[in-house]
């Protein structure tokens with residue numbers, strides 16, 4: 001059962017990343033200073049929103065509005081979205097109040113994890129992409145090989161070591177994680193993790209380790225977390241999850257055993273639920289994961305597939 005990754009939140013499928021342009025400084029500069037360019041703003045991994053009647057709305061700025069910041073703060077070219085060159089500027093070095101006072105609109109910083117599900121998908125995707133890229137820059141200020149400072153290059157998509165004897169180029173990092181709905185006939189396995197909201201049951205998930213296939217990571221994680229042996233594993237879809245650096249790779253897995261046991265301390269609870277259980281989940285004081293997550297999509301596609 002496969003579904004379209006580009007229908008998922010935070011997938012930047014509508015974005016033309018123009019990666020060959022990144023090495024062309026003149027081209028990037030022309031795009032930067034064009035009338036069409038738009039800039040989204042971040043500080044400490046929080047996106048800047050416009051506040052309208054207490055609600056967070058996406059906001060972007062023109063070159064003229066943002067030009068004073070560009071010389072002293074990191075920025076990156078995200079790509080073209082419907083003929084609009086899109087950039088991100090990271091103002092983490094400034095006090096938040098100084099930034100907020102600098103705009104005529106009422107604006108506020110907010111964590112996209114909280115505000116994202118309320119946004120249009122295209123804008124949520126652009127903000128997530130901006131956040132993920134700038135988080136990487138923040139955490140890679142020094143070369144992992146020689147320890148010298150690195151500097152941003154290639155329109156904000158590479159960091160180069162400033163030590164001329166090293167000169168290593170570092171590329172933005174994405175951590176693959178598997179996320180899977182394990183099924184057994186008309187039942188599926190969901191778990192409650194202490195970091196989830198009360199009553200929320202979700203699909204199991206975990207990071208892929210070096211030397212491991214995605215399928216083996218699915219089987220290992222499910223066995224470690226719930227003691228269930230998984231046989232056939234099939235790909236469903238993937239979702240960028242730059243909170244801060246993950247790519248969620250979604251699967252369905254068929255259980256070969258059904259007795260749940262907690263091999264590690266990851267889960268507080270796990271249960272088998274039928275499709276009818278899930279349709280009346282609220283009545284049992286339980287809830288499904290947030291609708292912007294691939295976990296929710298895996299569950300909903302499976303319910304509909306009956």
Ligand SMILES: [Zn+2]
Nearest residue numbers: 143146161166
């Ligand atoms: Zn180096």
